[in-house]
Amino acid sequence: QLSIDAINRIMQTRDGMGESGESYLVGDDLLMRSDSYLDPTGHSVIASFAGNVEQNGVNTVAVKKGLQGISDTEIIIDYNGNPVLSAYLPFTFSNLKWVLLAEIDESEAFAPVYKMYWAIGLIVIITLIGVAAITIMIAKSIIRPLGGEPSTMHS
Structure with missing residues (x-):
């Protein structure tokens, strides 16, 4: 028993x-x-x-x-x-x-996983925005000494 x-x-x-x-x-x-x-x-x-x-x-x-x-x-x-x-x-x-x-x-068992997905997604978005901003700044710094945008350059 x-x-x-x-x-x-x-x-x-x-x-x-x-x-x-x-x-x-x-x-x-x-x-x-x-x-x-x-x-x-x-x-x-x-x-x-x-x-x-x-x-x-x-x-x-x-x-x-x-x-x-x-x-x-x-x-x-x-x-x-x-x-x-x-x-x-x-x-x-x-x-x-x-x-x-x-x-x-x-929902409780996978809450940490879902939280991690959101964190990774946020990091990816911030990284992409940062890379895009840096790319634009570099492109402008290269184009500026050449006289501007290709469509506005004088020959």
């Missing part, structure tokens, strides 16, 4: 999980085996066994693949209907077949 409290202490560790991250266990019946950090009322072990899979379980692509023995990381729609970056793997203990999932909202 495994203690739900002991499992929850491990599964609800917050280190590196950000605001929207959580890790949880799901059984082969698609019911919770640990309490959800984000939805402890609707997706707890007690709610899961008292309710039904549609409202209190987890019937996602990640769980289905995990139960097939597949480990992966991908963007999926979670049990709340949100796009998340989900890392999952099958977890077998004694004769139990569970899936261990760690998920974080896609």
Whole structure:
């Protein structure tokens, strides 16, 4: 017999999980085996066994693949209907077949990447403007001693 409290202490560790991250266990019946950090009322072990899979379980692509023995990381729609970056793997203990999932909202997971894209884009634009300005200044400094623009030069 495994203690739900002991499992929850491990599964609800917050280190590196950000605001929207959580890790949880799901059984082969698609019911919770640990309490959800984000939805402890609707997706707890007690709610899961008292309710039904549609409202209190987890019937996602990640769980289905995990139960097939597949480990992966991908963007999926979670049990709340949100796009998340989900890392999952099958977890077998004694004769139990569970899936261990760690998920974080896609927007939070990729926020640093999007921020970097904006920074790189801004640097590229500033660099292009700087190069264009320097090119124009150099061109004018070369043309000026020759008497101006080619169309205004006198022969």
